[in-house]
Structures are given as C-alpha cells and as structure tokens.
Amino acid sequence: MGLKQPFEPPGSPLIHEACQTAYPVQQMVGILFAYLGPKPAPLLPRYETMVRRDGRRSIKVLPIHNNNWLQAQENSVDPVHTYYLHGHMLAQQGLLDSGSHGGGYFYRPIQKYDFELCEEPAWAGIRKIRFYGGDKPEKEVGHPAIFPNILLAPQGTELTLHWRVPLDDEYTYIIWSEFTVSEDGSEVEQRDEDIPVGYIESWKRSDGSVDLTGFPMQDQMAWETQGKIFDRSRELLGVSDRGVVMWRKLLKEQIERVQAGLEPVGVVRDASLNEVIRFTLSAGQRAHTEEVRRRIEQSAAE
Numbered sequence: 001m002g003l004k005q006p007f008e009p010p011g012s013p014l015i016h017e018a019c020q021t022a023y024p025v026q027q028m029v030g031i032l033f034a035y036l037g038p039k040p041a042p043l044l045p046r047y048e049t050m051v052r053r054d055g056r057r058s059i060k061v062l063p064i065h066n067n068n069w070l071q072a073q074e075n076s077v078d079p080v081h082t083y084y085l086h087g088h089m090l091a092q093q094g095l096l097d098s099g100s101h102g103g104g105y106f107y108r109p110i111q112k113y114d115f116e117l118c119e120e121p122a123w124a125g126i127r128k129i130r131f132y133g134g135d136k137p138e139k140e141v142g143h144p145a146i147f148p149n150i151l152l153a154p155q156g157t158e159l160t161l162h163w164r165v166p167l168d169d170e171y172t173y174i175i176w177s178e179f180t181v182s183e184d185g186s187e188v189e190q191r192d193e194d195i196p197v198g199y200i201e202s203w204k205r206s207d208g209s210v211d212l213t214g215f216p217m218q219d220q221m222a223w224e225t226q227g228k229i230f231d232r233s234r235e236l237l238g239v240s241d242r243g244v245v246m247w248r249k250l251l252k253e254q255i256e257r258v259q260a261g262l263e264p265v266g267v268v269r270d271a272s273l274n275e276v277i278r279f280t281l282s283a284g285q286r287a288h289t290e291e292v293r294r295r296i297e298q299s300a301a302e
C-alpha cells in the first residue's frame, strides 16, 4: 500500500485496522454530493433546474451562517416575511426596484395566504401560496421548500436551488445553484468545470455594521439574530406560521420513519422512478423575471 505507521514495529497488524471513513460522492451541476447514510447510496434527485439544458448555470457559495440550518429552512415556509424583511426594508432604503431581485414584487399587499403539503414519490415539501392585491393582483403558486434542506426560488432572472448544509448544529454552509433560462430557449453547452463559482466572503462590514441592501443578507440577519439555536420554548406562533408547524411535523414524521428502519421521503434507488422533479411558477413570477431582465439590460446599455 505504500503507507507506513511511525513507531509501530515492522509487520504490525495495526496498519490494517486504521481506516479513514470514506463516503460515496456524485457530481452534478458542478457540485459534489456526498452520501453519508446506509449503503447503497440512493440516486441523486433530478431537479428540473439541474437537468435542463436551455440555460446557463452558475454557483454561489454564501458566507458561513452562524445559525442552525433549520432556522433558514423554517424561514422558507414563511409567506409574509418577504413583505416586511425584504420589500419594506428595501423601500425604507430607497432600493425597492434596484438590484437584481426587484423588491417591488414582494411589496404588494398580501391579502391572504395558504400552504400546501406536497408529497410526491421523489420529493416532499411545502408550497406557500400568496394572494397579492394592489395594482398587480396575483395568485402566486409558491415555489417549494423541499425536504429536508432545500429551497427552490425564482430570483430575478434565475431559478435558484438553495442547499442549507449543517456544518454542525450552530453553523450552516449555503450553496446556490443558479439557472438562467436562455431568452430564445436555445440549449447551452456548458461543462461542469466551466460553471462559474462566486464565493461571497461576508456581508458584514469592517466597522461591525451589516449590509442590509439585499435579500440574502436580510435573511442572514433574521436567522442569526434568533441565536445560534433558536429557543423555541420562547416562541409565539401566529396564523402565518402554519407553514412552520407543517414543516416541523414533516421533519418529525421523517425522523420517526428513519428510526423505525424505513427510508425518508425522496430517497429513490430505482432509475426508472427517478423522474425529473418539475416545478410550477406563476404567471406573475415569470412576468417579474422578464421585468428584471429588461431592467438589467437597460442599465447595462446606459
């Protein structure tokens, strides 16, 4: 093997017992996915944005978040935070329709909201449904939070998959896989090694203040200021938190399945069942994407 163990006598059997644990790894859209569960490893889910070829991909690695991963995930089933935390905060800063996200979309009055538990063969999750009023009324069939740690969200001109990976109970590593659909629907030849990766070091300024001029830093502020592990015995849940309760129930059910020796939802081992997981975006979301695209082109031309 060519490996040696210093200070062990020649021929010692100890070298054969000292093993580093290794995990199977698969690569998709430029990201390595390790599987840490009982073998054999299941198939990687085939999310639409990871298998489509009519667009261009990029990756963003966010600064490490100093909070438990579940705080980020619970936020993804909160349909109303987008109004105050994003829309209103950007409006206060005079930034509502600047930037690539376009906060104006989220600053319309939310007249009502609903939640839908999605249980499909290849995935489960929760969709938050919003009914907007104002001058652009819309029923937004929301993008789903996907069990256990994923969010699919339209962001400006991109469809973005967010993975919230727990480094431990108090730190979370967040990776985005971004997919920008070609305007004319044409296929893009892009090898994994050509997918650009953007590392964002920190949104915190050297003077200790926090840059709150965009969605992800506003979210980070909201998740981290709950404390590393939010003390849920002190929380006061309202009607708009129904999605959070549904998410916890889903999580608890899946933990119980695993404890009973069963597989959690979304584990697929048969390739013939590993269908592409498709998502529905509302007409308003699509129109918003086009609006942001036009704005970006316009500012580039000026």
Ligand SMILES: [Fe+2]
Residues within 6 Å of the ligand: 075, 081, 082, 085, 086, 215, 219
């Ligand atoms: Fe948010």
